[in-house]
Amino acid sequence: EKGGYPHFMLKEIYEQPSTLVDCIRGRINPDTCEVKLSGVIDHREKFVNARRIIFVACGTSWHASLIGEHLIESICRIPVEVEYASEFRYRNPIIREDDIVIAVSQSGETADTLAAVELARKAGAFVFGICNVVGSSIARATDSGAYIHVGPEIGVASTKAFTGQVTVMAMLALAVGRERETVSDAYYHEVSSALLYLPETLEEVLKVAPQVADLAKIFTYAHNFIYLGRGYNYPTALEGALKLKEISYIHAEGYPAAEMKHGPIALIDAEMPTVAIATPDHTYEKTASNIEEIRARGGKIIAVIARDDRQVRRSADYVIEVPVIAECLMPIVVSVPLQLLAYYIAVYKGRNVDQPRNLAKSVTVE
Numbered sequence: 001e002k003g004g005y006p007h008f009m010l011k012e013i014y015e016q017p018s019t020l021v022d023c024i025r026g027r028i029n030p031d032t033c034e035v036k037l038s039g040v041i042d043h044r045e046k047f048v049n050a051r052r053i054i055f056v057a058c059g060t061s062w063h064a065s066l067i068g069e070h071l072i073e074s075i076c077r078i079p080v081e082v083e084y085a086s087e088f089r090y091r092n093p094i095i096r097e098d099d100i101v102i103a104v105s106q107s108g109e110t111a112d113t114l115a116a117v118e119l120a121r122k123a124g125a126f127v128f129g130i131c132n133v134v135g136s137s138i139a140r141a142t143d144s145g146a147y148i149h150v151g152p153e154i155g156v157a158s159t160k161a162f163t164g165q166v167t168v169m170a171m172l173a174l175a176v177g178r179e180r181e182t183v184s185d186a187y188y189h190e191v192s193s194a195l196l197y198l199p200e201t202l203e204e205v206l207k208v209a210p211q212v213a214d215l216a217k218i219f220t221y222a223h224n225f226i227y228l229g230r231g232y233n234y235p236t237a238l239e240g241a242l243k244l245k246e247i248s249y250i251h252a253e254g255y256p257a258a259e260m261k262h263g264p265i266a267l268i269d270a271e272m273p274t275v276a277i278a279t280p281d282h283t284y285e286k287t288a289s290n291i292e293e294i295r296a297r298g299g300k301i302i303a304v305i306a307r308d309d310r311q312v313r314r315s316a317d318y319v320i321e322v323p324v325i326a327e328c329l330m331p332i333v334v335s336v337p338l339q340l341l342a343y344y345i346a347v348y349k350g351r352n353v354d355q356p357r358n359l360a361k362s363v364t365v366e
């Protein structure tokens with residue numbers, strides 16, 4: 001059942017090229033690169049006229065939602081908020097009839113997310129679900145939705161669901177952006193063709209596994225880790241840190257790189273390694289100088305970079321090289337080596353990777 005892998009988590013990490021084929025199937029035309037999501041087509045007016053989109057989710061699904069916020073704001077020009085479902089439901093939130101609430105949940109059974117959905121529906125909002133488990137409670141409680149179709153996820157640490165969620169959000173943003181005429185043809189084609197190539201791209205990314213496994217051996221000593229990223233990859237940093245925390249029990253924090261100087265840089269010393277995401281994007285130069293500041297304080301740096309990177313490579317102690325695709329899809333690429341890093345560190349520490357202590361796969365109580 002683990003397909004020859006020692007853990008479900010590793011199997012699910014390696015499955016990602018094929019789960020994304022399933023996620024994209026029938027939704028992007030390979031000849032024209034046109035994106036079609038039936039949940040959007042059926043409710044076109046709602047999306048075209050939405051005044052605001054509110055994501056509600058927990059954990060990894062919340063991190064994916066932060067990426068969804070960037071995608072939708074930049075491609076559809078609709079204001080977006082991202083809420084922890086558990087906070088949203090108890091805050092007497094302002095919900096209007098022209099708001100769209102998007103509930104994101106792998107299991108479709110998370111109690112807080114389900115309660116947020118019920119609250120939003122009572123307030124008259126249109127509620128859209130991005131779930132994995134077909135026929136789950138959240139999928140049934142929403143007005144419409146798009147399944148991520150990545151197959152059963154057994155490992156407690158979410159991996160293929162995260163990449164599937166971001167993929168669906170990118171397709172959603174393109175489909176809605178097209179209807180709202182807020183996306184240029186050139187950008188639409190750049191992103192949709194990169195989505196079509198995602199499975200091949202992830203095959204390529206997975207080749208770093210042996211090197212990441214070697215790196216993991218070096219860092220089992222650490223008690224604390226910092227993960228840094230900016231823009232689309234700030235949520236990727238949060239997600240990388242969550243993966244490490246939940247399966248290795250090493251404390252890790254994700255930060256937007258520029259926030260370091262507002263406090264957390266005080267933590268940096270030779271014992272506090274930093275995983276820095278520094279793939280090419282419009283904040284690359286800034287990230288590079290944030291990394292320099294860490295190096296100047298004696299911090300060890302593992303940098304995730306492009307193969308042809310010259311600058312950050314010089315400040316980093318170790319590098320993980322990844323292929324580069326459209327900036328807004330880089331979280332899908334970068335999250336894979338971060339999943340592997342957490343996995344191998346946890347394995348070398350002898351942790352129960354698939355069933356970490358104190359955690360359940362779906363949190364059906366609040």
Ligand code: M6R
Nearest residue numbers: 059060061105106107110157158
């Ligand atoms: O099933 P859901 O997506 O609603 O679950 C939400 C979180 O409980 C889940 O993502 C959790 O954070 C994972 N263990 C993270 O790996």
